[in-house]
Amino acid sequence: MDHHGVVFKVIGDSHPGSHYLGYVKYHPDEKGDRRLFGQTYRQNSVVSKSFGILAGRPECYVYSDTLGCVITGIPREDVAVHYSCRQALTAIHKEPGAVADNSAGKDLLAITEWITANGAQGLIGVTGSFLVGCFNERSDIDLVCYGPEGYHVAQELFQQADLIRPYDGDDLTRLYIRRAKYMEGSSFDALMKQERRKLQGLTAGVGAHINCEPIRSDRDRTFARISSKEIGEISLLAEITDHAEGLTTPAVYGIKVRTILSSTIDEADSFARRITHMRSYLGAYTGAFRSGDTVHLSGKLVHTQDGDHSGFGIELTPWTVSGSYVANLAG
Secondary structure, three states, X not given: OEOOOOEEEEOOOOOOOOEEEEEEEXXXXXOOOEEEOOEEEEEOOOHHHHHHHOOOOHXXXXXXXXXXEEEEXXXXXXXXXXXOXXXXXXXXXXXXXXXXXXXXXXXXXXXXXXXXXXXXXXXXXXXXXXXXXXXXXXXXXXXXXXXXXXXXXXXXXOOOOOOEEOOOOOHHHHHHHHHHOOOOOOOHHHHHHHHOOOOXXXXXXXXXXXXXXXXXXXXXXXXXXXXXXXXXXXXXXXXXEEOHHHOOEOEEEEEEEEEEEEEOOOOHHHHHHHEEEEEEOOHHHOOOOOOOOEEEEEEEEEEEEEOOXXXXXXXXXXXXXXXXXXXXXXX
16 A cells, blocks of 8 residues: 555566556545545456556556556555555454454455464465455455465365355356456356366355465566567467466466467568467466467567567556457357
8 A cells, every 4th residue: 555545456576676566456535335544445446447546646657577568556665554465364363353244254264264274374365355454245255375385275275165165057147247247258158167267166154256366476486587578469369288387377378379360460470470478467367278278369469588588479468448358268
């Protein structure tokens, strides 16, 4: 949170010396439905809206060498409070406070009990409204897990039927409606196939939506030396050739282009055999694909440099105002 009372959600783990890259998650607004610090706050779930919310604060616009575009972020000297997902989960378990009076909060406490009993406090954290304390009766439970070890523990957690039940039957329609507005053009069966691969479900108590986004471990240096240059936008069909690095956010998938459908770039076909990977900063696509899948991708064509290695890839970021970048199973 900055000194203006704006709460940012930090994205990725590669930040310039001047800013922490992220978007506005909660901000003071009398039209909102959240309460924080005795004020009315509004929740923002559309990353690109941060540009407008921060229109009076151009110091929050920053060019990212890693992404190769202008995004939003919080100047480091303006940070007032740092919210730790792992520390918040531990604190909620020790002193539930108002969480114990919230319907979804009761289910969260049962989950923190399991996490603590299994010694996983440092591997799983809580984010969203329960992190900052502005939850209400409509709040979901948003968890994060860290690195391969955290991912393994989270998989075990989501198999505990007395805590979390999978989306099934009529609930699948509820999930489809929840996701389809962000993933236009995907059929019901294809969308449900990729959604079932992710860590999400409904709490066993009140049936609140719960998900867990796998984050790269603190030791992961995958993006430490990467820089990108945006070339244009492109839409194509590709085969996933390697999903090993696609299980954590930011996700990286190896791909082989099958067909280029459209592009803002002349002679786009000349890039087809040179495009080798897809990189996503959108948590919706973390863990969603497997080797052998055919995927419809719509995103930015970028040239990436990683030390002595360079190449072309498709980048999906939420900082686009021209439309949503998507990755959907084809067929």
